[in-house]
Amino acid sequence: MELELVLVGKPAGGGLTEAYKEMVSRMRRPWVVRERIIPSAGQGGPDHKRRVEEERILRAIQAGAPIVVLDEGGRTMTSSAFANDLGRWRDQGTRRIVFVVGGAFGLTDTVRERADLLLSFGPMTFPHQLVRLMLAEQLYRAQEILRGSAYHHGE
Numbered sequence: 001m002e003l004e005l006v007l008v009g010k011p012a013g014g015g016l017t018e019a020y021k022e023m024v025s026r027m028r029r030p031w032v033v034r035e036r037i038i039p040s041a042g043q044g045g046p047d048h049k050r051r052v053e054e055e056r057i058l059r060a061i062q063a064g065a066p067i068v069v070l071d072e073g074g075r076t077m078t079s080s081a082f083a084n085d086l087g088r089w090r091d092q093g094t095r096r097i098v099f100v101v102g103g104a105f106g107l108t109d110t111v112r113e114r115a116d117l118l119l120s121f122g123p124m125t126f127p128h129q130l131v132r133l134m135l136a137e138q139l140y141r142a143q144e145i146l147r148g149s150a151y152h153h154g155e
Contacts, residue, residue: 001089002096003033003139006060008053008103009040009128016129023136031143033136036060046105054108057100065096066116070131071107074118079152083142085117090146101131 011017024033038056041049061067066089077085089097100111112118121134144151 001031004098006036006100008038016133020133020136023140026140040103049105050108053103065098067098068117069100069115070119074120076120079141083145086142087146
């Protein structure tokens with residue numbers, strides 16, 4: 001199953017990127033993580049940037065795949081519940097799941113409405129690089145939960 005991360009903005013280097021790469025490298029087949037980097041809008045105010053990024057995101061999302069949009073207003077869930085959702089999609093024969101992480105000014109309602117799951121890591125705002133790492137870790141954790149490994153000790 002392909003896990004496609006649609007990310008707005010250019011990833012920076014450094015420790016968070018290295019930790020992200022480490023998490024992604026732990027993933028086992030048949031799960032494969034792929035990134036699609038969407039350039040941020042550049043010039044203009046927040047509303048303009050969100051609209052431009054919305055167009056770019058919607059063009060990048062392929063029809064037929066479940067879409068998980070990360071947004072502070074989304075649903076918080078346990079790691080086990082997240083794993084169960086991914087496992088359900090896997091068991092239904094889903095070949096690709098798309099995860100969307102917006103830019104510095106967030107996402108439009110149009111992008112949020114396309115989500116099959118609107119997911120939040122909490123009400124706080126996190127830097128883009130940290131969200132990317134947290135998502136990669138939760139994907140790895142979900143895979144390990146579904147495998148029944150000892151990696152996950154919670155709930």
